[in-house]
Amino acid sequence: MQNDEILAKLTPIFRDVFDVDDIVLTLDMKADDVAEWDSLTHVRLVASIEKQFGVRFSAAEMDTLRDVGDLVTLLGKKAD
Amino acid sequence: MPERVDLYWLVPPPDDFSRTVRSLLACGEALGPRLRELANHALDANQLVKLAKVVAQARAGNRSLAPLTPLRLGLVSNSTYDLIIPALVASALRYGIALEVIAASYDQALQEALNPQSVLAREKPDMVLVAIDIHGLPMAASPGDRAAAEDCVKTAVDYLTTIREGLAANTGAVMMLQTVARLPESSFGSFDLRLPGTDRWLADRFNRGLADSLTDADLLLDVAAIAEIVGLDRWHDPVQRNIAKLPFAQEMVPLYADHFARILGALRGKSRRCLILDLDNTLWGGIIGDDGLEGIVIGQGDPTGEAHLSLQRGAMGLHDRGIVLAVSSKNNDDVARSPFREHPDMMLREENFAAFQANWTDKASNISTIAESLSLGLDSFVFIDDNPAERLQVRRALPQVAVPELPDDPAFYVRTLLAGGYFEAIAFSGDDRKRAAAYQGNARRLSLKAQARDMKSYLESLDMTISFSPFDAAGRARIAQLISKSNQFNLTTRRYSESEVAQLQTSEDHFTLQVRLTDTFGDNGMISVVICRKRGTEWEFDTWLMSCRVLGRGVEEAVLQEIIREAMAGGAASLIGRYIPTDRNAMVAEHYGKLGFTLVEVLPDGVSIWRLPLDGGTREPVPMKIQRGS
Numbered sequence: 157m158q159n160d161e162i163l164a165k166l167t168p169i170f171r172d173v174f175d176v177d178d179i180v181l182t183l184d185m186k187a188d189d190v191a192e193w194d195s196l197t198h199v200r201l202v203a204s205i206e207k208q209f210g211v212r213f214s215a216a217e218m219d220t221l222r223d224v225g226d227l228v229t230l231l232g233k234k235a236d
Numbered sequence: 237m238p239e240r241v242d243l244y245w246l247v248p249p250p251d252d253f254s255r256t257v258r259s260l261l262a263c264g265e266a267l268g269p270r271l272r273e274l275a276n277h278a279l280d281a282n283q284l285v286k287l288a289k290v291v292a293q294a295r296a297g298n299r300s301l302a303p304l305t306p307l308r309l310g311l312v313s314n315s316t317y318d319l320i321i322p323a324l325v326a327s328a329l330r331y332g333i334a335l336e337v338i339a340a341s342y343d344q345a346l347q348e349a350l351n352p353q354s355v356l357a358r359e360k361p362d363m364v365l366v367a368i369d370i371h372g373l374p375m376a377a378s379p380g381d382r383a384a385a386e387d388c389v390k391t392a393v394d395y396l397t398t399i400r401e402g403l404a405a406n407t408g409a410v411m412m413l414q415t416v417a418r419l420p421e422s423s424f425g426s427f428d429l430r431l432p433g434t435d436r437w438l439a440d441r442f443n444r445g446l447a448d449s450l451t452d453a454d455l456l457l458d459v460a461a462i463a464e465i466v467g468l469d470r471w472h473d474p475v476q477r478n479i480a481k482l483p484f485a486q487e488m489v490p491l492y493a494d495h496f497a498r499i500l501g502a503l504r505g506k507s508r509r510c511l512i513l514d515l516d517n518t519l520w521g522g523i524i525g526d527d528g529l530e531g532i533v534i535g536q537g538d539p540t541g542e543a544h545l546s547l548q549r550g551a552m553g554l555h556d557r558g559i560v561l562a563v564s565s566k567n568n569d570d571v572a573r574s575p576f577r578e579h580p581d582m583m584l585r586e587e588n589f590a591a592f593q594a595n596w597t598d599k600a601s602n603i604s605t606i607a608e609s610l611s612l613g614l615d616s617f618v619f620i621d622d623n624p625a626e627r628l629q630v631r632r633a634l635p636q637v638a639v640p641e642l643p644d645d646p647a648f649y650v651r652t653l654l655a656g657g658y659f660e661a662i663a664f665s666g667d668d669r670k671r672a673a674a675y676q677g678n679a680r681r682l683s684l685k686a687q688a689r690d691m692k693s694y695l696e697s698l699d700m701t702i703s704f705s706p707f708d709a710a711g712r713a714r715i716a717q718l719i720s721k722s723n724q725f726n727l728t729t730r731r732y733s734e735s736e737v738a739q740l741q742t743s744e745d746h747f748t749l750q751v752r753l754t755d756t757f758g759d760n761g762m763i764s765v766v767i768c769r770k771r772g773t774e775w776e777f778d779t780w781l782m783s784c785r786v787l788g789r790g791v792e793e794a795v796l797q798e799i800i801r802e803a804m805a806g807g808a809a810s811l812i813g814r815y816i817p818t819d820r821n822a823m824v825a826e827h828y829g830k831l832g833f834t835l836v837e838v839l840p841d842g843v844s845i846w847r848l849p850l851d852g853g854t855r856e857p858v859p860m861k862i863q864r865g866s
Contacts, residue, residue: 172282175254175289196318199476203486204282215479 157235159183162228169208173201183225209234238643238652241466241491242278245640245656247631249277257286267294268304268334273635275329281319281489287329288322295336304334305504310361310409311337312345312399314372315483323493330494331501332615342481345372346395349402357406363503364409365457365496366399369483370416370439378433379424385433385441392438393445400454412455412499415443417463417471417484455499455662462488462495498660508638508658510612511554512603514621515565515572515594519551519584520544521646525571525724525784525820535581543646547620548583550650555588558668559659560610562591564602564619566784568724568822569594569681576679586679596823597684598691598788599626600633605682618658622646623785624757625698632694695789695859698755702791702858704798705865707741707748714762715750718781723820726781727813727827745770746778747802751795753786753860760786764795773809775799780813780827794858796831804850812836813846 163181170179174192187193193201205227206212211234221227238244250256253274260270267290275287294301307328311317321337328335338359340348345368348354356364373392378384400411418439422428428436443460450456463471466488473485484492501507516523521533521540533541534548555561561584565572572594576586586592590610593602599621607614614636621627627639640656642649661668707715716734723729732740740746751764763786767779782791803811813828815821828846829835832855836845 172254175258175282175286177254196316196480199319199480199482199486200281200285203476207487212475215475218479 157232159228159232162231162235163224165208166205166224166228166231169204170201173197173204181224183223183228185224186222205231211235238648240655241470241487242280243490243494244278244643245652246276246278247641249274249279249283253277253279253283254286257283257290260290261293261297261299266302267299268301271301271329272304272332275326279326279490281323281486284323284326284490284493287326291325291329291334301334304329304332306334306336307363307500307504308336308338308359308361310356310359310364310403310407311339311367312348312356312364312403313339313367313483314343314345315367315369315477316342316481317367317483319480319482319486320489320493323489324496327490327493327497328500331497331504331506333497333500333504333506335497335500343372345399346402349399349406352406354406356403356409360407361409363412363455363500364403364407365412365414366396366403367414367483368396368399368416369414369459370418370435371477373416373442375438375442377423377435377438379431380433382432385438388433389438389441389445392442393449396446397449400450410453410455410503412457412496413446413450414457415446415460417460417468419472420468452663455503457496457499459484459492462492466491495657498657499662502660502662506615507660508559508618509616510560510562510590510606510610510618511551511653511659512562512564512606512617512619513551514599514619514623514626515563515567515575517622517646518544518620518649519548520575520579520582523724523784524575525567525823526721528723529574529578532575532579534575534579540646541581543649545581545583547646547650547653550654552583552588554659555584556669557659557661557664560590560612561588562606562610563589563593563679564599564606564621565594566596566599566787567594568820571820573679589679592679592681594681595684596787598629598633600630601684603630603634603637605684609680609682618653618656620649620653622649625755625785625789628697628756629691629694632697633690691788692859698789698859700753700755700789700860701863702794702860703752703754703863703865704749704795707737707750708865709738709741711750711762712737712741715765718762718765718783719779722781722783723818725784725787725824726779726818726821727777727824728779728816729818729821730779732779740767747775747799747806749795749798749802751782751791753789753791764791766795766799768799768803768811770806770808773807774812775803775806775808775810776812777814784823790858790860792827792831793856794860794862797855797858798862800848800850800855804852809850811848811850813848815844815846817842 167181171177325335338361340355374395375388375392404411418436428434471484476482513519521544522531524532534544535541575582591606614634618638619630631639638658640652642652716737719732740748747768749766750762753760753763764782768775769778813833833846833848836847838844
């Protein structure tokens with residue numbers, strides 16, 4: 157999967173989890189950039205992404221995620 | 237296959253759910269009923285959070301949540317409940333309860349319970365949920381050491397008893413305890429169950445001991461049962477537990493929260509009391525009016541018959557614990573009763589029903605009548621029907637009635653009905669058993685009090701498209717099948733073979749019509765067949781039949797208007813209808829009269845002749861789009 161494909165699939169998930177309809181995802185977006193993105197919502201976000209993409213993340217993998225770009229890279233790797 | 241964790245018995249939420257929820261506070265409408273209505277969908281964890289947010293905002297803004305019943309819940313837990321609490325709040329809405337949650341500090345159950353100055357002691361909630369999972373119990377494996385194992389279970393049960401009694405004393409609240417879901421990991425394999433002190437042995441003993449330790453005033457949420465039903469591997473998510481101390485997998489949250497809320501509902505007297513059953517293709521396979529007593533499928537020896545029998549068995553089980561049963565079916569009364577009287581494989585009998593409504597009026601009107609005659613509120617009823625259009629009509633006209641979504645396969649009917657938790661109980665007494673007896677017995681046929689309103693908007697919401705075309709080769713087999721099989725909505729019951737149908741197709745003296753209908757639920761296929769004989773300026777209906785499945789939707793009127801159009805184009809001045817009575821087709825005795833025909837005569841054998849002059853008068857518009865094939 158290409159990065160823009162992954163971003164397009166991630167966008168509705170982010171909007172749903174954070175309940176903000178106009179979130180536009182960028183690769184350098186971090187948790188600090190979204191007011192609703194706290195550690196608890198993060199758990200919901202990950203669970204929703206796992207379900208939609210049909211993948212599982214290990215705790216170690218989640219630890220490496222610094223921004224949306226890392227997430228996209230990880231999802232790209234999982235898809236291959 | 238539908239998934240229990242997705243609450244498949246509930247209707248999926250509307251596409252604009254998020255936007256609707258967000259706009260709730262801004263619109264001036266009463267919040268309580270809207271919140272309850274929105275909660276009554278198959279919501280996922282994210283959607284539940286959104287609803288709970290509105291409840292919190294409404295509370296912060298001092299907005300009324302009436303008529304929801306307020307309930308303050310205290311929560312002690314050894315795991316992270318922050319993600320679960322919003323789901324509890326939103327799921328409680330489904331049962332008419334406005335829940336407010338006061339959470340004690342994480343993993344401080346015993347301290348919280350024993351300290352008279354604790355948060356919960358100060359807040360005095362109405363109820364406290366003690367949500368302690370298997371990791372929070374003072375239990376350690378001691379395989380093979382029976383004395384240590386038994387001691388260990390006793391310690392764990394005593395621990396919860398201390399918490400329960402302490403909290404009850406300090407808060408005065410009703411206490412809700414939980415059984416624990418055992419872990420899927422096994423050390424000895426099957427032998428775990430036999431060997432004292434294994435994890436499995438301890439968890440089983442603990443759950444039994446906990447249940448037995450409760451008083452009548454306490455409530456129990458059987459988490460072990462929920463986990464068992466969905467599977468322990470799915471219930472326990474080791475990653476989520478390690479990362480966030482979640483007590484169970486995040487995808488289980490909606491199901492867990494619904495099970496919790498059912499008990500709140502039961503405590504507040506909101507459990508359902510009466511089950512109304514459809515008959516054809518619900519209680520048995522087939523259509524009694526068309527297929528006859530020998531043609532319907534019920535009972536052992538046939539997989540479909542077994543499936544419907546299990547629903548009867550489930551309904552009988554409910555009846556035996558005091559749930560009132562009733563029937564609502566589109567049928568003639570005597571025909572609908574015949575399987576109960578004569579079919580040897582039926583489990584349910586007429587005496588099991590408090591009311592028996594078999595007629596051709598819409599089901600919402602019948603349910604209202606049943607409710608009135610039993611003196612039960614509409615929110616006491618569950619209605620089960622295989623036909624999605626009937627379900628929609630009842631939901632729209634009577635939103636208080638619970639109408640579970642049914643999967644297509646009847647093998648899953650009883651599971652779906654019971655998965656919905658409509659009849660959740662927190663106690664069982666001799667009175668419950670007697671209650672059904674007080675209602676039952678006479679399978680009364682009630683005369684209808686009122687017609688459901690709002691049929692028009694229901695019909696519009698079906699988004700129907702009717703399509704007309706003359707007989708053709710592609711439709712021939714189905715046309716012949718309908719002609720040979722239809723008994724109820726069949727004006728003349730004339731049978732034609734497939735080759736006769738083929739001849740009619742090319743006959744100059746006949747006008748033929750095959751009618752199909754699609755609606756929001758999909759394609760109903762061919763639902764009506766008409767053959768007219770042209771006799772000068774008169775067209776006479778030789779055959780007019782229709783599937784009873786689409787009754788009450790204006791299809792007859794649409795078909796008539798199509799024929800009027802064709803007949804006038806063909807130079808006809810009047811239409812002649814003929815009703816030939818049989819022992820099956822009494823439902824259409826007044827068919828032509830209802831459509832505005834005038835009775836010309838009734839022959840000695842009961843056949844009636846009707847006439848409609850084609851004077852170009854206007855008729856009611858029909859609630860569907862029209863398509864014409866060549």
